[in-house]
Structures are given as structure tokens and as C-alpha cells.
Amino acid sequence: MTMVCSDIEALIEPFRAQARALLEELHRKRIPVKPFETHRALQRSAFLWTFGREGRRRHLLKRTNAKPGESAHNWGLALDCVLDVKVVPVRLRAWRGRRVPDAWDNETPAAKEVWEAYGGVVQARGLVWGGTFNIGGRPDLPHCEMPNWRKHRPENWRLEVQRVLKAAGAA
């Protein structure tokens, strides 16, 4: 269960409207990013948690600080945008035996400029930018989330996490 959902419709109000307005402004300002991930299944969070921590992914770079239920993505209250590699001259990365443009490039000067512009717009709209986070020593440049998103989680969210992961056999 590691599918990525990039559907804006999968976001929950009031964040859905905020995300739409953000994307409109990014488009208007010609900041070349596009939505990559919106709502994230609890099972996918459980999978991402293992990077840099457990099993055969223990030695890889950490991908998240959030256990299942502790990411705003799980509740449709976060959005990740990546670089539009058709526009931004990014570095290449290895992927399944090929070299592909790296939509997460954080080194190339042109890419860095886009991330800064993106983070500026996110923060000016009163949203929280992952560029200020620290995940294993690295920022989470694509990430933006609603401030105080935890207040918008269902009251019984812990039970919901247990129920879903138990059903998936991942708990």
C-alpha cells in the first residue's frame, strides 16, 4: 500500500480551498512546481516510517518524522509540490536502472531558486512550509501544511489508526 495520491479533491476543507488558492498563485507567478502528494494513506505512512529506521530500509535516508496518523497528509491537510522538470533544469538521479530528472533536486542553483520562491508563497499565505523542517538533517522542501492541523483531526484518530493498520496487517 504505497500508492501516491496527488488529487486535490482528496484534501479536506478548509485546507482544500487553501491549497487550490496556493496552486493558482504559483501558476500565476509562473513558479514551476506541481502537486505530487496530497492525502496519504496510513499504510503508506507506515511504509515511509521504515526508511532509515527498520528492516532492509534501515540504512536508507529518513523520509519522514511522522508515524502513521502523525502526518497532516493522513488527514488531507498537507500538500507536497515537486519541481516541474520540463521547466527547471534539474540534475539527474538513478531510478530503476535509468537516469531521470530529479523533481526533488535541492542542489542545482535554478532548483534552489524555485524552492525558495515556492516556500515564500506558501508562508506568505499563512501556511507552514516543510523547508523549515528537519528530517534527519534535511528540510522537507516540497511539503506544506495547514497551521494547527492537529485540531482538525477526527477526535478518535488514534482508534482510526489502530483499526486501519490492524486491518492491513501492518500494526
Ligand SMILES: [Zn+2]
Ligand atoms: Zn509532505
